Amino acid sequence: MTPAPDTAVLIDGHALAFRSYFALPPLTSKSGEPTHAILGFMRQLTRLMKQKSNQVIVVFDPPVKTFRHEQYDDYKAGRAQTPADLPAQINRIRAIVDAMGLPRLEVNGYEADDVIATLAKKAEAHGMSAVIVTSDRDSYQLLTEKVKVLTSDFKLLGPADVLAKYGVSVEQWVDYRSLTGDASDNIPGAKGIGPKTAAKLLQEHGSLDEVIARAQDGTLEPKGAREKILSSLENVYKSRDLSCMVIDLPLDIDMATHAGPGDPAALEALLGELDLGSVRRDIEALRGGSGAGAEAPEPEPQSLAREVPQAEWRTPAEGVMWGYVLSREDDLTATLLQAAAYDGSAVRSAPTEAPEGEGLFEEAKKERPGSVNEAEFVGQREVRAAGAKALATHLQVRGMNVEPGDDPLLLAYLLDPANTAMPAVAQRYLNAPWPADAAQRAALSAQLWELLLPQLDERRLELYHDIEKPLAKVLARMEVRGVKLDSAYLRGLSEAMAARIQTLEAEIHTHAGRVFSVSSRDQLEAVLYDELQLSSGRKTKLTGKRSTAVAALEPLRHEHPIIPALLEYRELSKLRGTYLDPMPNLVNPRTGRLHTTFAQTIAATGRLSSLNPNLQNIPIRSATGREIRKGFIADEGFTLLSADYSQIELRLLADISGDLLMQEAFQTGADIHRRTASQVLGVDEQHVSIEQRRAAKTVNFGVLYGMSAHRLSRDLGIPYAEASGFIERYFETYPGIRGYIDRTLAFGREHGYVETLYGRRRYVPELTSSNRNVREAGERLAYNMPIQGTAADIIKIAMIRLDQPLMDLGARMLLQVHDELLVEAPTKKADEVAELVKATMMGAATLSVPLNVEVGRGPNWFDTK
Template identity: 35%
Template sequence: MSETDQVPQPEPKVLLLVDGSSYLYRAYHAMPDLRAVPGDPTSPATGAIRGMINMMQKLRRDVRADYAACVFDAPGKTFRDDVYPEYKATRSPMPDDLRAQIPAIHEVVELLGWKVLNVPGVEADDVIGTLACMGTERGFVTIISSGDKDLSQLVNEHVTVIDTMNDRRRDMTGVEVEFGVPPRLMVDYQTLVGDSVDNVPGVDKVGPKTAVKLLKEYGSLDALVARAHEVKGAVGENLRKALDWLPKGRELLTIRTNCDLKDHIPGFPELEDIVIGGQDVEKLKAFYDRYGFKGLVKQLEEHEVPPELIEENRKKARAERPAPGLFEEPDLSGLSQATTLHYETVFTWDQFETWVQRIEAAPLVALDTETDSLDEMLANIVGLSFSTEPGLACYIPLAHDYQGAPDQLPRDDVLQRLQPWLEDPERKKLGQHVKYDRHVFANHGIDVRGYAHDTMLESYVLEVHKPHGLASLAERHLGRTGIDYETVAGKGAHQITFNQVPVDKAAEYSCEDSDQTLDVHLALYPKLERDTKLRFIYDLEMQCSEVLYRIERNGVLVDAQALARQSHELGQRIMQLEREAHELAGQPFNLGSPKQIGEVFFTKMQLPVVKKTASGAPSTDEEVLEKLAEDYPLPAKVLEHRSLSKLKGTYTDKLPQQVHPRTGRVHTHYAQAVAVTGRLSSNEPNLQNIPIRTAEGRRIREAFVAPAGCRIASADYSQIELRIMAHISEDEALLRAFREEADVHRATASEVFGVALDQVSSEQRRYAKVINFGLIYGMSAFGLARNLGIETAAAKSYIDRYFQRYPGVKSYMDETRLAAKSRGYVETVFGRRLYLPEINSPNGPRRGSAERQAINAPMQGTAADLIKLSMVKVQEVLDREQRETKMIMQVHDELVFEIPEAEVEWARVEIPRIMASVAELRVPLLAEFGVGSNWEEAH
């Protein structure tokens, strides 16, 4: 028979087994807090149900199967609990919200066409192991979908495990590459290492590397046990101690492949009952209606197609898709998204021009830069990716320079060709953390305009309490997993820069980033458009991103010589403190070592123990030192030493090293999507935490200077959170104090202590100031007493009198707590949502903390909104009037400027006026303005 006459062999049947228990936990943690009644945190949770639907639908699209089952753990004990009562004893209980969703998850998985199995007394892994073994006996190809590494022991020529979370494929080669041993030795490997998740001990001090080394040397666990007397050192000693345990450990960790499933699969041991079925459309509609999944109902109605057409489209997609992977297609979730992916690497000018035409014709383009550094002021472009529609993306490699790298288009020529589009504000662009990309393009002389959207900020506004990284967003909202950076560039000491990443890997990674960014935007932006208040906050964040980019780009000038002098003086004082501390202790000791401090304080000197650490040792944290310093001189010396050492290490030594070599300035980075209140955070260097309560801390601000011909100016909102409290609470006494421009702390003292305004003492005003700000932060009577150094009963009396005089404040606090418990979040004056996941927690301290946050967050969040509105408005005026004044720092409620001397008087009048007029509250806003040759003088 000739080769052309040979009869084609039929493709083997595919058995797809889903680790349902792994899936449901992943679905629960990946999805937002969805409820059957949207916005009502008291209604049943549905996030895990929705996530499970997304994942099961996606898996069915991605993996062709003839037989399929979704296997869950059944409640109750298994044989392992009888063998070892401590089995899984350290696991946290399943969250109640998740447990309540399990029956519905089982129901919907069946309606989607899957056989659902949960076998009493048998773990899901053992059911999967039995079915996988049966599949191998029948010549099936078996695919197990799970993130559980334990299932790797089932892998053979016919069984593969796919990890949907990390897009990892564990076939025989994959297992050995990942763990260092072949699948046949996985049980031996696990027995030596143990399983901390399931509370199964291994051999003490034997980790993965040692286990691999032993198994390679001896060939198997049995051979190792037989020759345990030969193993030297601590490893050998620990191995011999564990010999009696190892058989039981192996029994616990071995997945069974011979479970009797006849009561759960009719016709067992035949598998016809788990042939994959079609979804029950009518029952699914009723199910989706019941749980409020309107988008899924619409999807069912709009996308019902004959099964034969579905299969035809699948074949077509597989044929058209380049370099197919298992988990490339996004979950539709009611959106109009591509069913295939087309990623192209651009090497020629013809390809490039084709893509330029696509980019110029698209209404919105997602773009991503790949660079050689995470430092946005130093990073150079290595490559660019663009996505013009879901599933369609290109990567343009420009500066990959490893040995053997393919020829690439010249970077400068490509950027010059793209520059008109990049700098056109009418050409709408989209990115993930666009501020970074703006800096990178600016490093190449391109001022990108027209960034219309940023998926990081969309997430930050919609779900501030969730992670905002692209990988997390894609998984949470699309069910898509992707390639992480460490996969292409390595990690730790072995990580390479992106210019060393092979172009093919770089292209897949970068195209996926742009493609997912566009998909995430399509999922998130409609939610913002439907909510006027959230849309306002999002627009504000986008405008603020532009201003922050300019602040970061401007940088601030520091006097390195002044810092060097301060550093020397601090060093002298630190050494003097060490000598004085050693004299007081009667011995030398390391003032930077908590252990040695503890030994001197509590063992030698027998100082009282204020509190203990989690391990039971006496604590030497700052709070303890401050308490002890009230009565003992040595803790005061240690406290001062610690404070000055931090100043020296963090600022006077480090700031000169952070001066940018090209600009001669320090350029901080403002993280915009971190704080749940909307506040910005500054890092590398942190310019917001320079201490100002000590003379040494304030001197550091003296080193922030203006260049010749300029001055430093500071504009700071006055008592902003108290003003916001007056506005929100509508308390008449507070409103009156601010409207009359009274000293609000003196007015509060007058009310609380029942004395005339002109009779208020400085001590009473100090108490009133602590009460005013303490109550804003939800301070209790105990906290107030500790802060003022008075008895708790006296503090409670002050709080009671405060609320009698300011009943509107008390009403606000009570109503806010109730509203937060009902909705799960509070809002700023402008509509920013501040979520409180622990507000209904059964844990008293956590719930109490959330209640305090509920009171403070609207004020702190509104203050954050106001300073952002001010930044945007001030920059708008500076641009419109073509002023040379530069905004160079933002520090909480303060803006710092570098102002030409000719514009100082204009700024002194206009900047406070602009800041005071960005919003109309029930009380006037007041911004104070100062000017000096350095930041400290201005402030």
């Protein structure tokens, strides 16, 4: 069974058709019907469908005017006239998309951008990534770490790229467009304010509202900008209204379902009528057909082709090959045959089916007789690649005994944790695009290895050889091993949760006094603030609307009974959509286990991430969230062990800061939160109240994340002055912590980076920003990273040291989630395994304070706690 998709590819149909129309020379079918826009569109569409984990959705503008046209008659009046022969081609594209079984959406009154924006948010809510294919830069307001825009040259654009190119964050994008305008959509902006000035103003003042406020009170500099904004104020507000996308349309679509069967007969008729034989072959290849006997495909149009440099091929040394795979769905045989090239040249063609185990060698011999040495190929023990772990797991699940070897992506990540993917790395260090051809990718990987290795200093070389490279081998085994799920339990929990969600929805309607769409942001805003008159007049800077986010609703929990019901409704809906429904579908039918992917090069702190699903985000603070852990179960004859570092970040703070009072608390085994409350408030430990301990715990854990007095006041429900005084006395009690923060910030401003105890770096250019908000956010990142990053390094060391001893005992390391390891141990050896795990984790680092590890066991993950 094909796994549920993890990425929603959202295509702006009109934009891609328009781009395709001008990218190709005029083409017609034998009957004289124009087809070049159709051909270009379909080439891009099928290319995006090759990734089996993608859910492709095509969105078109409706044939009627949208609400923006109704508000502003001249909206998009400046756009170039649509070519006369394009609309008919777009209609043909619609018909082909439908015949292929792909979801196609058009919503009357709203632009394709609004539908895409809603789908992107919906995908994120389901734990998916989203890739937007559009030419409209307004989509930049949607960008997050999980939502990216695919550019015309197939590069993914994210928040960091927008900041680097335009000098503003994605949160400021609408404000930026409000000032600069957009001539293509007849969005006026502020006359005379260009991109550089707009970016500078937003960098200095944070938001458009603040810029306007400073202009109106006469303090905005320079004076010329102040006058231009004030004279264009109506147009600036108009531009903001036009630029804001709608993100909460009531769309009825299942994000976690692949394309349907479509209408093969209608599709065949359409492609035959349009003489698009190459498109037919592309679609057959997607569905596993051979396409044999068809005519040769048309050449790739130069305007859409990727310019790939012919990289020099470097013959692998010592029988170790360089290779690369896009994902686990890639054709393994094709990748290896293209990348191995043991005779010094790249194989560029391969069979379409990936054989199992050593059959791969036989397939290679048939493809290139005499080109592959059997001992080197079948006896291969280590593979070098950009993303070596992914390639090694490919081979391991097919019965081949290989492990991940050297990896230039890991080198790049250690040089700068912003290097998370090969396209950006190749562009940054070789000034070359990441090629589509596997053999050329292998060649570039080898060149990057030689280029990057000398750039690592001694400490980061040790990180590579002692932690990241050996960890990749451990993670590969964990991925292949997987974890057993009780799918029946999870489905039952989902059904129970669905019933509770339905009950909550009815309660919400009762409290509101009417029926409305609870998932509609605008309808909810009207109910809460206009009809129920709840206290919150604050409007969000981005949309100018009153917030309905959880952070805005939480302080209102005791103001009206609709709020607790609404918050529970949202929590349950998110849990059900993100975990309960998708996870059973991700279980491998052959192994009966869930095989998540651990990512080493995502988090800037060095922490591991996991994908498909993201197990790092399974909630543990709510009782309902913890229930999900009951679905992770031990295999027959085994038990689960959960080993968790206790308060590791606070212990590291005590060690790194050198604060003797905090160190003494941990050295004597004191309750750190009770001890902190006693020291800060000047009361005997035995008389510390529950509320006082809770306040101390909140500050202990919040200090590294820049907790403000305002936040502490809100979280604890205490007066601001009391919260402010508590934080002030906290730093007086633990002066070493204030000293650590000051030293770390000074080091970061001088060197441009901060680092862990093991030398892992994070660059923080925000520390010298002239924008106060950006600078303060950078400061919080800077003094948090050495603590969080060191904790990540320590648990990685523990995992490496545990790997072989656990296997020797017949135990299996299954998951790593933050500061916790989940191990599956033979029931008869559970005590021995527990002792081994605890001793190894506690001994992973030598600090001035002891590391403490709590180990629990049970038949499922929940019961280990």
